[in-house]
Amino acid sequence: MRETTLAQSLPELPIGDGAEAFIEWLTSSFGWFFVGVRDGVGGIVDATEWLLTTPSPYVMIAVFTLLAFAATRSWGLPLFTVLTFLLLESMGRFPEAMQTLALVLVATVLAVLIGIPLGIWAARNEKVSVAIKPVLDFMQTMPSFVYLLLAVVFFRIGRVPGVMSALIFAMPPAVRLTELGIRQVDKEVVEAANAFGARPREVLTGVQLPLARASIMAGVNQVIMLSLSMVVIAGLGGAPGLGATVVRAVTGMNIGMGIEGGIGVVILAIYLDRVTAAFGREGRGRRRSASKASTDEASLSQNDDTDDAEGSDQATSDDRDRSIST
């Protein structure tokens, strides 16, 4: 009895209907905007795809292998690259893999271009940081299919909804890890820059960003992995590439094709993860974390009466074990 009264007294909020009406209004009033984005992003994706698919696959495999070597300076990853990408080609999945890669690259670049400045803003402004948090949570937890649905409504089917939904789904780590990275920079070091009269811009570009680099690169790595996973799902929305292959395999119960598409995604994922992770540790960053251990030991033995808890946390994001999140 009581439950019915409670249910009756609760007003029925037509969230779904409202959202639908709102989106209809958006598409009709801002149609020009969505058309503009569709044409712009579509153009960039087409160009990227053209770049990746026009040369012979063997040329591309050579390029990827060199890139892997440049990133890691060792033989393991380049060897892996040659073997797995040749496997892709022999399965006949290389063109699809390049189409997927084009979507991932465009989505990642856009997400980083928006996400890093947002993260910087949030690190410098407490209000922005507080305001942005629930939005990021929303973006990350909303089921990715729902984005795809919305993106298809706004941008029709094809590549663009794939990129746009990947952009939204994958951007949060770029924002969060940029903010975190900047906030983790030793407070005294930032004070030192300020004490010598550095302008805010000099503090940011000369001190905070370089010292947050490892964390920011971890964010970029996450963006890439998330957008790869989203781009595969975007096969449902008509985006070409390995996603489309998998979708076709699932709808046609074609096990062989499904496994080939799946292996293609895994190969891309491992390659992108290892390369970006290596770039994140590259250069001085790597040297710092290598010799960091010895200085920490030295300062530990010296600081018997003061605590030196800060300052040692910079290396942790460097050394964090990276795992694939797809």
Added chain:
Amino acid sequence: MSKLRVSELTKVFGSRPKRALELMEQGRSRSEILEATGQLLAVAEVDLKIEEGELFVVMGLSGSGKSTVIRMLNRLIEPTAGTVEIDGERIDQLDPSALRSVRQSKLSMVFQHFALFPHRTVGENAAYGLKVQGVNEDERRTRATEALETVGLGDRVDAYPNELSGGMQQRVGLARGLATKADILLMDEPFSALDPLIRRDMQDLLATLQSELNRTIVFITHDLNEAMRLGDRICVLKDGRVVQVGTGPEIIDNPADDYVADFVSDVDRSRVLTAEQTMRPVRRTFSPDDKPRTVLDWLDEQEFSGAYVVDRDKRILGVARDDRLANGVRSGATSIADLLTQDYATARYDTPLSDLAGMAANSTVPIAVTDDTGQLFGVVPRARLLAALSSQEVEVDA
């Protein structure tokens, strides 16, 4: 005019400082204010005048507000109330760009945990202040190398900070502070993260540099021995308030309250107190023309065994000792000029008691204290020396 002048400087941490300020003006303590308002009164009504070329130490335990005080001088922390003046210019009222140019030209800072830029070389670190000023790269490198040479690191310009030991890292921090030639050097517990031996080295280095460079230095420490070793004057902070300002010996000799007395009780007095605080005026000196009988009678009366004999300029000629005077009287000497011995020890004003102790052991007369020209100014009898070395307040009439 003082180089650096601070008056009524106050900092309240919290969102509603007004109420806390009112309570502070009523003379409430920090803990009362915290309880009543939830606002932390970190620094309360600090007044300081720091002179050009002075090494001024701000000393206090953790939580005494010393780090907040030094950060309000260059406004890394904004003061809640009060004024800061450098060369008569109000720092607390500057807009951000004027503040930056003061920080570039007049203030530099050395930090507790060195705060070096790990991604820059030692040379680039030392040159940072110059880079911010817009000095060109060649000159930057020259001046940074110069600064590194003064701290003994001229050969490590291209190393990275993590390749250096803690003491060397702080030398880089010091070089960074010196390179800009700012008049005022703020040092926030610069040596407290170093081990004791290195700390001692760094204190010596700073003392040497200061005698050459003559900067105005504000030095924060929680270590009283360090404060006494380095400071021309020391300011003792407690709960954000100034308890006492004075020279090291003044503070040890005459602590303002029980807190300071407690603080200074375990200081190594023999290294802080000097002959000047311990000596007494000479009761009587004699001239070489005096008769042996006169001196002997006086010594007998005072129960002393010797007296100083000086010339007209009060320079010491020697000691007239009772046994030799007695011989002189017997042999009919007319003056004491031929009876003098050189059996005495002299010390300067600023000789620490630890050095006096060794001298006292070997001489029969009180240690003579002289000034730069060699004039006898006072004496330190053994009894006074012993009394000064013990921390108890003992009135000695030796």
